[in-house]
Amino acid sequence: MADTTICPKFESALNILNKRWTGLIIFQLLEGAQRFSTIESSIGISGRVLSERLKDLEKQGIVKRHVYNETPVRIEYDLTEKGLALKPVLESIQRWADNWQEADNQSLV
Amino acid sequence: MADTTICPKFESALNILNKRWTGLIIFQLLEGAQRFSTIESSIGISGRVLSERLKDLEKQGIVKRHVYNETPVRIEYDLTEKGLALKPVLESIQRWADNWQEADNQSLV
DNA sequence: TTAATTACTTACTTTATGTAACTAAGTATA
DNA sequence: TATACTTAGTTACATAAAGTAAGTAATTAA
Numbered sequence: 001m002a003d004t005t006i007c008p009k010f011e012s013a014l015n016i017l018n019k020r021w022t023g024l025i026i027f028q029l030l031e032g033a034q035r036f037s038t039i040e041s042s043i044g045i046s047g048r049v050l051s052e053r054l055k056d057l058e059k060q061g062i063v064k065r066h067v068y069n070e071t072p073v074r075i076e077y078d079l080t081e082k083g084l085a086l087k088p089v090l091e092s093i094q095r096w097a098d099n100w101q102e103a104d105n106q107s108l109v
Numbered sequence: 110m111a112d113t114t115i116c117p118k119f120e121s122a123l124n125i126l127n128k129r130w131t132g133l134i135i136f137q138l139l140e141g142a143q144r145f146s147t148i149e150s151s152i153g154i155s156g157r158v159l160s161e162r163l164k165d166l167e168k169q170g171i172v173k174r175h176v177y178n179e180t181p182v183r184i185e186y187d188l189t190e191k192g193l194a195l196k197p198v199l200e201s202i203q204r205w206a207d208n209w210q211e212a213d214n215q216s217l218v
Numbered sequence: 219t220t221a222a223t224t225a226c227t228t229a230c231t232t233t234a235t236g237t238a239a240c241t242a243a244g245t246a247t248a
Numbered sequence: 249t250a251t252a253c254t255t256a257g258t259t260a261c262a263t264a265a266a267g268t269a270a271g272t273a274a275t276t277a278a
Contacts, residue, residue, distance in 0.1 A: 006133065006152065013206035014132040020235075023123040024115065036256055043115070046236055051257060071244060072254050082209045092201045097122035100191045129266075145225055155267055160226060180275060181224050 016060065017089075021045050021053055026083060027090055029063065033078035062086070125169065126198075130154050130162055135192060136199055138172065142187035171195070 017023050024043045028034060034042075040050050054077055057063035062083035068074040079086075126132050133152040137143060143151075149159050163186055166172035171192035177183040188195075 009206040009210040010203050012210050013202050017126050018129050018132055020127050023127055049235060075256065085205055085209055089201045089205055092198045093122050094119050096194055096198055097118040100194055101118040101121050158266060184225065
């Protein structure tokens with residue numbers, strides 16, 4: 001794949017959103033900290049990919065993992081400040097969707 | 110893949126952006142109508158996938174294809190009103206990137 | 219006649235994602 | 249004591265998506 005001349009910050013930001021599921025994961029976490037299994041079932045992602053995404057997002061400083069030594073162990077993920085800063089992005093997508101998307105376009109995926 | 114309970118319009122909007130390359134294609138077209146080979150080389154996408162994406166985007170009413178019978182034939186793609194309406198989305202991503210992304214994060218893709 | 223140009227398509231390879239079963243640590247139950 | 253349950257993953261394998269490189273069709277130029 002060739003290098004491009006577009007702003008690298010912008011490109012790396014797009015590379016977060018253009019991976020499948022990341023948008024929905026962040027959207028979910030905007031509602032507050034959540035556990036692995038909750039995210040998994042609420043957005044319908046597979047555990048394999050969720051695990052991969054959360055590690056990516058943690059590495060990028062967008063998500064933070066918290067371990068609570070209860071029984072059984074409780075682990076929660078929440079957004080960092082950097083992650084919370086994506087809220088306007090998700091909101092602008094929501095606005096566009098409300099104005100321009102048909103409600104039954106899911107099949108066009 | 111399970112059904113989710115999240116707003117279907119929002120989900121289908123995310124499904125546009127979370128396909129690889131669509132964000133960059135739209136970003137390019139925000140600068141005005143462009144031909145296939147121009148988009149191809151400016152963002153570094155392969156012809157195979159670009160062809161696929163442009164068809165998708167056309168089907169969703171985001172991009173319009175214009176044929177000019179010159180020699181050799183000139184074909185240009187530009188954004189529809191619906192496509193242009195994505196400008197604020199791309200701008201909010203740009204803003205987030207400026208504030209939060211490191212310039213050298215490309216490798217984290 | 220051969221080559222060049224544009225906008226693709228085709229065949230094949232590599233990477234990403236989906237599915238389902240499995241593991242580890244701790245606790246509860248029979 | 250052995251079995252089962254829970255959460256948070258991981259592993260192995262299958263399918264789908266994307267990358268690569270070569271090919272095609274139409275038209276024109278050398």
